[in-house]
Amino acid sequence: MGLLDEQLVNDMVFAFTDLDGFGESVIYKPRNGTARTITAIVIRNSPAELGPNGLKVPRMVVKVPNHATLGISSAEINYGGDRLNVDYRKGGIAEDFSIHKPDGEEVHDAGMLTLILN
Numbered sequence: 457m458g459l460l461d462e463q464l465v466n467d468m469v470f471a472f473t474d475l476d477g478f479g480e481s482v483i484y485k486p487r488n489g490t491a492r493t494i495t496a497i498v499i500r501n502s503p504a505e506l507g508p509n510g511l512k513v514p515r516m517v518v519k520v521p522n523h524a525t526l527g528i529s530s531a532e533i534n535y536g537g538d539r540l541n542v543d544y545r546k547g548g549i550a551e552d553f554s555i556h557k558p559d560g561e562e563v564h565d566a567g568m569l570t571l572i573l574n
Contacts, residue, residue: 462566463567478497479495479496479497480495480496480497480498480542480546481493481494481495482494482495482496482498482518482540482541482542482550483540483541483542483550484520484528484538484539484540485538485539485540485541485552486532486534486537486538487534487537487538487539488534488537489532491541492525494520494521494526494527494528495520495521495526495527496518496519496520496527496540496542497518497519497520498516498517498518498542498546499516499517499518499519500516500544500545500546501515501516501517515572515573515574516542516544516553516572516573516574517558517570517571517572517573518540518542518570518571518572518573519568519569519570519571520568520569520571521567521568521569522564522565522566522567522568522569527569528569528571530562530564530569533555533569533571534555535555535556535557535562536554536555536556538554538555539552539553539554539555540552540553540555540571540573541553542573553573553574554573554574555571555572555573556571556572556573556574557571557572558570558571558572
């Protein structure tokens, strides 16, 4: 990893996901691994996608550090298999949401990974 890549990771971890600022604690639950608490930026959107029964389902955009211990590494993620435990309404009861690629495409750089939850 180059110096710029390291700076991107540091900026994401220490600035954007600061619990006193934008970040909040969520639980990453890999399909084949041990769950861990990480800090993420959660953008809560109105329910917009139709589920199999025709009802709208929650949809959130989540940004996490692209890091194997402080966030989620782009090398380890299992889209559709891994889950994040987060509350759909801030301060509400947390529940597990499936992790998906934004618009079907992986979106990340050296510092941040962007995920869709529903």
